[in-house]
Structure formats: C-alpha cells, structure tokens
Amino acid sequence: MSEKNASLKATQKKTQKPRSRGRWRTLLTPLMAIVTALILGAVVIVVTDTSVYDAFGEGFGAGLGRAVQVVASAYGALFAGAFGDPARMVRGLSTWITTGDGRAWVQSLYPITETLRYATPLIFAGLAVALGFRGGLFNIGAEGQYFIAGLTTVFVGYALTGVPWFIHAPLALLAGIVGGAIWGVIPGYLKAKTGAHEVINTIMLNYIAFRFAEYMLDVGGPMARGDGRPVSPVIQPAAQLAQFFPSNPNIRFNLGFILALLAAVFVYWLLFKTTIGYEIRTVGQNPRAAKYSGMNVARTVVLTMALSGGLAGLAASHDILGVIGFMPNAFSSGYGFDAIALALLGNSHPFGVVLASLLFGALQAGARNMQGIARVPLDLTDIVQGLIIIFIAAPAIIRALYRLRTAEGGEEVVMTRGWGQM
Amino acid sequence: MNENLNNTRRARTWGIVFLVFAALMLILFLPGTTGSQRTTFAFDLELSQALPIGNLTFSTQGGLYLLAVLSIFLGAWQLAKGFKQVYLILGAVVLMFVLAFLAWAARDRSMNMTGMLQATLLRAVPITLAALSGVMCERCAVINIGIEGMMLTGAFASALLGSLSQSTWVGLLAALLAGGLMGALLAVLAIRYKVNQIIAGTAINILATGLTSYFSSRYLQAIPELNRPPTFRPIPLPLLSRVPILGPVLFTNTVPVYLMLILVIVIHVMLFYTRWGLRTRAVGEHPKAADTLGVNVFKTRYINVILGGMVAGLGGAYLVLSSVARFDENMTAGRGFIGLAAMIFGKWNPVGSLGSSLIFGFADSLRTNLAILRVPIPSQFLLMAPYLVTMIVLAGVVGRAVAPAADGEPYEKQ
Numbered sequence: 001m002s003e004k005n006a007s008l009k010a011t012q013k014k015t016q017k018p019r020s021r022g023r024w025r026t027l028l029t030p031l032m033a034i035v036t037a038l039i040l041g042a043v044v045i046v047v048t049d050t051s052v053y054d055a056f057g058e059g060f061g062a063g064l065g066r067a068v069q070v071v072a073s074a075y076g077a078l079f080a081g082a083f084g085d086p087a088r089m090v091r092g093l094s095t096w097i098t099t100g101d102g103r104a105w106v107q108s109l110y111p112i113t114e115t116l117r118y119a120t121p122l123i124f125a126g127l128a129v130a131l132g133f134r135g136g137l138f139n140i141g142a143e144g145q146y147f148i149a150g151l152t153t154v155f156v157g158y159a160l161t162g163v164p165w166f167i168h169a170p171l172a173l174l175a176g177i178v179g180g181a182i183w184g185v186i187p188g189y190l191k192a193k194t195g196a197h198e199v200i201n202t203i204m205l206n207y208i209a210f211r212f213a214e215y216m217l218d219v220g221g222p223m224a225r226g227d228g229r230p231v232s233p234v235i236q237p238a239a240q241l242a243q244f245f246p247s248n249p250n251i252r253f254n255l256g257f258i259l260a261l262l263a264a265v266f267v268y269w270l271l272f273k274t275t276i277g278y279e280i281r282t283v284g285q286n287p288r289a290a291k292y293s294g295m296n297v298a299r300t301v302v303l304t305m306a307l308s309g310g311l312a313g314l315a316a317s318h319d320i321l322g323v324i325g326f327m328p329n330a331f332s333s334g335y336g337f338d339a340i341a342l343a344l345l346g347n348s349h350p351f352g353v354v355l356a357s358l359l360f361g362a363l364q365a366g367a368r369n370m371q372g373i374a375r376v377p378l379d380l381t382d383i384v385q386g387l388i389i390i391f392i393a394a395p396a397i398i399r400a401l402y403r404l405r406t407a408e409g410g411e412e413v414v415m416t417r418g419w420g421q422m
Numbered sequence: 423m424n425e426n427l428n429n430t431r432r433a434r435t436w437g438i439v440f441l442v443f444a445a446l447m448l449i450l451f452l453p454g455t456t457g458s459q460r461t462t463f464a465f466d467l468e469l470s471q472a473l474p475i476g477n478l479t480f481s482t483q484g485g486l487y488l489l490a491v492l493s494i495f496l497g498a499w500q501l502a503k504g505f506k507q508v509y510l511i512l513g514a515v516v517l518m519f520v521l522a523f524l525a526w527a528a529r530d531r532s533m534n535m536t537g538m539l540q541a542t543l544l545r546a547v548p549i550t551l552a553a554l555s556g557v558m559c560e561r562c563a564v565i566n567i568g569i570e571g572m573m574l575t576g577a578f579a580s581a582l583l584g585s586l587s588q589s590t591w592v593g594l595l596a597a598l599l600a601g602g603l604m605g606a607l608l609a610v611l612a613i614r615y616k617v618n619q620i621i622a623g624t625a626i627n628i629l630a631t632g633l634t635s636y637f638s639s640r641y642l643q644a645i646p647e648l649n650r651p652p653t654f655r656p657i658p659l660p661l662l663s664r665v666p667i668l669g670p671v672l673f674t675n676t677v678p679v680y681l682m683l684i685l686v687i688v689i690h691v692m693l694f695y696t697r698w699g700l701r702t703r704a705v706g707e708h709p710k711a712a713d714t715l716g717v718n719v720f721k722t723r724y725i726n727v728i729l730g731g732m733v734a735g736l737g738g739a740y741l742v743l744s745s746v747a748r749f750d751e752n753m754t755a756g757r758g759f760i761g762l763a764a765m766i767f768g769k770w771n772p773v774g775s776l777g778s779s780l781i782f783g784f785a786d787s788l789r790t791n792l793a794i795l796r797v798p799i800p801s802q803f804l805l806m807a808p809y810l811v812t813m814i815v816l817a818g819v820v821g822r823a824v825a826p827a828a829d830g831e832p833y834e835k836q
Contacts, residue, residue: 048636048637048640190813190817194816194817201816204763207760208806208810212802215802215803218802337628344621379635382629382635383632386628387629389628
C-alpha cells in the first residue's frame with residue numbers, strides 16, 4: 001500500500017515540474033540522435049575495414065580490439081581535424097610567449113578556424129530553411145538561391161572599381177542578399193498567388209539556377225574570366241571580407257562568421273520580438289486563423305521566402321567574398337540539403353541552428369583530415385547527417401532505443417504541408 | 423453567364439497564342455534563310471534492320487511557310503469557332519513550331535529524325551521510371567522526394583552485383599531489391615513513424631548519396647573489377663523491328679527499356695481498371711472513407727511505396743546496365759527530380775508521365791543535335807526548359823495539375 005502511494009507521489013512530483021525537465025528532454029533527443037548517428041557511422045567504418053576481418057580471423061578479442069582501434073583512429077582524426085591538437089597549441093603558445101614568434105600558434109589554430117569557416121555558410125543556409133519552416137514553408141531551394149546570389153555578389157565584387165572597402169564589401173553582400181531574395185520570392189509569389197507548392201518550385205528553380213550559372217560562367221559566357229577557364233574574374237580587394245589571420249593565408253576564417261552570428265540574432269529578434277515575426281509564425285502554424293484575424297497571408301508568404309532567400313544568398317557572399325575570391329562553374333556544395341538537416345536539428349530556432357551548424361562545420365572540417373589520415377572516405381559525414389535527420393524527424397525511434405519518455409510541451413513547428421493543402 | 427464569358431475569353435486567348443506561334447515562326451526563322459536553301463530530314467539509320475524509306479528533302483522557306491500557314495489556320499479557327507480539345511491543338515501548334523525550328527536549324531544540312539527520336543526515348547527512360555515511382559507512391563498519398571536517392575542506390579547495387587556476378591540479370595535484380603529497400607525505409611518513416619514525408623525523402627537522398635559515395639570510394643574505386651558490370655544488348659523484336667522509324671526507335675531496345683514501356687502500360691491499367699488501383703486511389707484521395715469500407719490503408723501504402731522504390735531502382739539499373747556500364751558518384755544527376763517534375767506535368771498519371779518524360783528527353787537530345795549542327799543557342803537554356811514548363815504547369819497557366827487530395831498526410835487510424 002505504502003509502496004503504491006510512494007510511486008503515486010513520485011509520478012505527481014514528475015508531473016508537477018514538467019518545465020525544466022521538458023526543456024532538458026528537448027535537448028536530450030537531438031543529443032541522442034547525434035550520438036546514435038555517430039555510433040552507426042562507426043559501424044559502417046568497422047564493417048568496411050578489411051583489417052578488422054583479418055583480426056577476427058585470429059580471434060574474437062583481437063577482432064574487437066582492432067575494430068575499436070579503427071574507429072578510434074577515424075574519429076580521432078575527425079576530432080583533430082575539427083578542433084586541432086591541444087599539445088601543438090600549447091607548444092605554439094609557449095613559443096609565442098618565449099620568442100615572440102606567433103606563427104606556430106596561429107597554425108595550430110588552423111583546424112578550429114576551418115570548423116568555424118565551414119560553419120559560417122551553414123549558419124546562413126540553416127537560418128534560411130529554419131525561417132521558412134517557421135512560416136510553414138519548405139525552402140528546398142537554398143542551393144539555387146546560393147547560386148544566383150553567387151552570381152550577383154561576384155559581379156558587384158569584380159565589376160565595381162575604385163570604391164572604398166567600407167562601401168564595396170557591404171554592397172557586394174547586399175547584392176548577394178538581393179540575388180538570393182529574388183530567387184526566393186519567385187516560389188513565394190507562385191505559392192501565394194496560385195497555390196503551387198514551394199517544394200516543387202524551389203527544386204525546379206535550383207536546376208534553372210545551376211544551368212543559368214553554368215551559362216554565365218561557361219568559357220565565352222557573359223561572366224567568364226576569359227582565360228579559357230569556366231570561372232568568373234577575381235573580386236576587387238575592396239570587396240573582400242576582413243580576414244582574422246591575414247598573416248597566414250591558409251587560414252580563411254573571416255568576418256563572415258560574425259555576420260552569421262548577427263544574422264542569427266536578427267532572425268531571433270525578427271521571429272520572436274516583432275509583429276512581422278508573429279505574423280510569420282502564425283501563418284506557419286495556421287494560415288486559416290491568420291487570414292481570419294486579418295493578416296495578409298500572401299504578403300507574409302512572399303516576405304518569408306524573400307528573407308529566407310536573402311539569408312541563403314549570404315552563404316554565397318561569404319564563400320565568395322571571404323574564402324574563394326571568385327565564382328567557379330562547379331560551385332555546388334550541397335548546402336541546400338545540409339541546411340534542411342540543420343534547421344531540423346536546431347528545431348528551427350536561430351540559436352539551435354548556430355549550434356547545429358558548428359557541429360556540421362566540425363564534421364566537414366574533420367572529415368577531410370579523417371580521409372587523409374585514417375583513409376575513411378569523407379562521404380561518411382553524409383551518412384551521419386542523413387541518419388541525424390531521420391532520428392530527429394522520427395524521435396520515436398530514439399525514444400524507443402533509449403526508453404525515453406515523451407517530451408512534454410514545447411511549440412510544435414509545422415514543417416510543411418502536403419501538395420494538396422494550403 | 424459569367425463562366426460563359428470567361429470561357430470565350432479563354433478560347434480567344436488561345437487563338438491569339440496560336441497566331442503568336444505562327445508569327446514567331448516567320449519572324450525568328452524566315453529571315454535567316456534564302457530561297458535556294460534545302461532542309462533534309464533523314465529517316466534511315468545505319469546498322470538498322472528497318473526497311474529503308476529514304477530522306478525527305480524540301481525547300482526550307484517552303485516548309486516554314488507551310489507550317490506557319492497551318493498554325494494561322496488553327497488560330498483563326500480557334501478565334502472563329504473554337505476547338506473542343508484545345509490542349510491537343512496547342513500540342514500540335516507547339517510541335518509545328520519545333521518542326522519549323524528544326525527545318526531552320528538543319529537548312530543546307532541533314533538531320534536524322536529517327537536518330538533523334540531514338541535518343542529522345544533513351545533519355546526519357548530513367549525520367550519515366552522516376553516519374554512512375556512517384557506515381558506509385560503519391561497515388562496512395564505518400565510524397566516521394568527520395569526518388570533520386572532510390573535511383574542512386576539501385577544504380578550502385580546493379581554496378582556492384584552485376585560486376586561480381588558478371589550477369590546483367592543479377593545486377594537488375596540487385597537494383598530492384600536495393601530500390602525496394604529504400605522504398606521500405608521511406609514507408610516505415612512515413613507510415614509507421616508519421617515523419618513529414620518531404621523530410622523523410624530528403625533524408626533518404628542524403629543517406630543514399632553518402633552510402634553510395636562511401637562504398638564507391640572504398641570499393642569501386644579501389645578495385646576496378648568491382649565496377650565493370652556487363653551491359654544489356656539491344657534485342658530487335660522479330661518483324662516489328664523492320665518497321666521504318668518505329669522499328670529502330672521502339673522495337674530495337676535493351677531489356678530495361680522494354681520493361682519501362684511495359685511498366686507504363688501495366689501501372690496505367692492496374693491503377694485505373696483493377697481493384698488494387700481503385701483501392702490505391704481511394705487511399706490517396708480519402709483514406710478515412712477507404713478505411714471505413716475495409717481497405718487496409720497502411721498495407722496499401724506499404725506495398726505501393728516499396729514497389730515505387732523498386733521502380734526507381736530499375737531507373738538506376740538502366741543508367742548502369744544499359745547506358746554507361748559503370749557507377750559514378752551522383753551519376754543520377756538530378757534525374758529523380760526531373761522525374762518528379764514529369765509526374766506533375768503528367769498529372770500523376772503513368773501515360774502522362776511517359777509523355778512529359780519524352781518531352782524532357784527531347785529537350786535533352788535536341789541539345790546534342792544542335793551542338794552537332796552548330797546552332798548558336800546555349801545548350802543550358804534548352805536544359806532549363808523542362809523545369810520552366812513544370813513551373814508553368816504547376817502555376818495553372820496550362821491545365822491545372824491537381825495532386826491526390828490526401829497527398830503527404832500521414833494516416834491516423836481511429
């Protein structure tokens with residue numbers, strides 16, 4: 001009897017303070033999703049390593065040991081490629097202090113700056129998709145918006161001459177925003193006016209953008225450099241984004257990262273502190289209710305897509321103005337699909353997107369090191385990212401695996417609707 | 423009354439559109455020609471069993487005038503009396519415009535029409551299979567954005583197992599299984615876990631890209647013998663392959679191409695004339711009503727989505743076993759997405775999907791032909807055409823495309 005009472009009290013206690021627990025749980029699921037995806041990635045590494053099979057031939061213990069070794073070397077290289085080697089940092093720092101030569105210290109920071117550099121366009125693209133999700137729109141077109149923005153931003157970057165940097169760089173950034181926004185407005189307008197689903201239209205616009213960029217940059221094309229290569233001219237120095245480590249040309253970590261963080265703060269402010277943001281979220285939650293409460297649903301849809309496209313455009317601006325310096329023909333980078341994963345992982349919250357982007361940036365920076373040192377193909381990150389999306393989108397799998405209870409409360413984000421509904 | 427007025431206005435607009443096409447033929451193509459120029463359309467292919475029928479040579483200007491006059495007549499008729507089947511006439515006018523363009527492009531030269539039709543069909547094969555995969559899934563209300571990933575998986579499996587066994591049939595079977603497996607993953611996510619279907623499809627695309635690229639760089643690139651699958655040889659059908667034009671285009675093909683043509687018919691008949699089709703469509707339009715009448719909504723969806731995955735896998739197998747004889751990373755190159763477009767353009771209908779895939783395949787084959795004829799039109803713009811057309815159709819400018827009513831909604835059993 002008393003036992004039953006105790007358990008009853010325990011459950012009452014649990015239900016009494018769901019807030020802190022609920023919040024913790026919402027973080028727990030993504031964390032477990034990441035861990036599970038990494039474990040499955042490790043399984044893929046082990047299963048595809050012949051040395052593990054050889055070791056299992058010698059005995060179970062040897063096989064298991066070899067398997068652990070293989071995974072440790074792969075993920076160790078991944079980690080080192082993403083965050084750097086602490087011992088080297090300490091050595092570099094001590095050289096700097098003792099001799100005043102900071103080069104070794106800066107070089108030891110290279111991996112972590114790569115992570116942040118990779119994360120920068122991901123933050124922009126992730127914010128683009130997250131903003132769309134909040135507004136009930138699925139922007140699969142970040143990739144196409146990125147291409148068009150690349151064209152506009154690089155054009156302003158190289159064609160404009162004799163302008164001081166404090167005007168040129170912002171103008172080039174603005175060109176990227178406008179280019180991306182235009183490519184975002186088209187599906188937004190078509191959705192608002194004709195009900196055509198934005199998923200199909202953004203996919204179509206992606207391919208139109210690829211072809212268009214190909215035409216512009218093709219040898220002999222309007223924006224080709226003219227030296228027989230399908231690339232644009234190099235941007236003017238005044239259009240470049242400020243580098244944080246100009247002394248070391250390997251390190252391409254630049255002002256764009258700060259801009260990305262500011263963009264996240266801006267999106268947060270816009271979504272949760274302004275009337276426009278309230279309208280975007282209301283339209284996303286329930287367009288019918290938004291309409292009956294007097295909101296202009298069509299205008300909000302177009303605006304959301306414009307903002308979303310502009311954010312995706314900034315990803316291209318960062319890559320061109322801060323990293324590459326020109327636009328190559330094969331510019332594709334898969335940001336469009338990464339961005340969807342980021343928005344999901346970050347629960348469509350701007351700060352969640354930033355955290356998710358840092359993780360993906362680390363994965364991408366580390367994957368190159370992993371391929372070079374541990375000879376594990378860098379496509380492993382795609383596998384891990386795909387699995388993360390599946391686990392995040394189907395939290396029931398994770399909950400079943402780890403016997404977690406359902407998370408309570410929290411604002412549900414309507415991702416997108418089927419073709420048929422509006 | 424009002425609707426009537428609207429209809430007349432709409433009919434009149436189409437009449438003007440037909441006239442514009444006729445004017446464009448005269449404005450765009452006529453000035454570049456001289457009276458002495460001749461266009462040759464060839465119909466005989468080398469190494470073909472078809473009976474030779476010779477070439478068609480005509481005066482370029484004469485041909486252009488004939489096509490323009492025909493279009494003007496159709497436009498005038500539309501304005502004066504109006505056609506019942508206006509879209510059919512629109513198709514005819516567009517076809518005449520394309521012919522006028524070809525006559526202009528091939529002036530003083532020869533263009534092989536049979537070869538072009540053959541290339542059109544071959545390029546349409548993977549797109550059609552992708553579209554059929556979409557039809558299978560979406561007719562029972564499961565959106566399939568993951569076609570691209572399913573095709574890629576099928577292509578990889580057919581390359582690997584085809585190379586290992588040195589048998590095209592094993593490769594084909596492997597592709598079906600791999601595609602079906604991916605379909606099953608989509609089905610489980612969409613039906614069992616009620617994951618947003620677009621997100622599930624996206625995840626499948628990323629996962630398939632990652633898995634195939636990973637295994638390809640681990641095995642196929644390291645051991646070239648693993649990436650040397652045998653290929654299907656074209657099988658000329660007796661008698662039929664001797665028919666001029668149709669013989670080489672339709673009846674001298676490899677097994678996957680025949681399979682595609684058979685599948686279009688089979689799925690069409692199944693969907694509209696069998697009990698299974700009726701159930702599938704009921705589940706797609708109104709799952710609750712179907713459930714009330716005793717149709718197992720979940721089972722129907724599982725079966726259709728897995729079959730849809732297999733069809734997509736077949737599309738991947740075609741690329742490897744009938745076309746390039748090897749697997750390359752991301753070799754599907756967006757065909758899954760074009761298939762999605764073809765499905766919408768074909769109004770979620772198998773025969774319509776084939777038709778729109780053929781149009782997309784034609785744009786693609788035209789590109790290579792124009793490069794040979796050295797026509798100064800950037801090929802990129804021709805490649806954009808399918809996507810633009812899809813957007814126009816989706817926006818309801820030409821014939822509204824309407825999806826199954828419950829498309830994309832998970833079903834909750836009460």
